[in-house]
Amino acid sequence: MTDKVLFLVFAVLSVAGGIVTITRRNIVHALLFLVFTFLNVAAIFFLSQAYFLAVVQILVYAGAIMVLFLFVIMLLNLRTFEQEQQSHRKQRWVALGLSVLVLAEFLVVLAGITFTSRHLGAAAAIERAGSGTKAFGEALFDQMLLPFEVASLVLLVAMVGAIILVRRERAHGGATRTWGPGEEPSHEAAEEEV
Secondary structure, three states: HHHHHHHHHHHHHHHHHHHHHOOOOHHHHHHHHHHHHHHHHHHHHHHOOHHHHHHHHHHHHHHHHHOOOOOOHHHOHHHHHOOOOOOOHHHHHHHHHHHHHHHHHHHHHHHOOOOOHHHHHHHHHHHHHOOOOOHHHHHHHHOHHHHHHHHHHHHHHHHHHHHHHHHHHHOOOOOOOOOOOOOOOOOOHHHOOO
């Protein structure tokens, strides 16, 4: 009974943290709430006795990836990016196409459809081995190697894109706002500077 109550508490906190993450105007505050959400998801894994996934959730997502996000945000200088004129007409069609693809993927996963029996074999191998870390690693790097490598390439492309954006900004001479002597920013301006 206690496990169910704790599961519901952490689930509600995870959803609330996710909603607060996407509604914050200050990007650093949003990142802190995202870490809060990751920690609640790790607690759910821990309650489900998926200890390996709980540790990976904390080390990889709440640790390494959040540090990567923070460095990218610091490098990009989001203030000048927000002030630039954005061309939404081209992006709208790309966003619509990607949204349809993500919705289709979600429906496929929700319906439990698998396209190859190989993926079913990986899940069955983990279940037969008692869901141990060794069986999980063997299934991940043996039968699920291609999706794992595709995920790593997606992260690499995102990192290269961030570097290209920073180099383009520096080439155009983008700079952060400086405050003169005796000038004090308003509270809203100070929040935006973070």
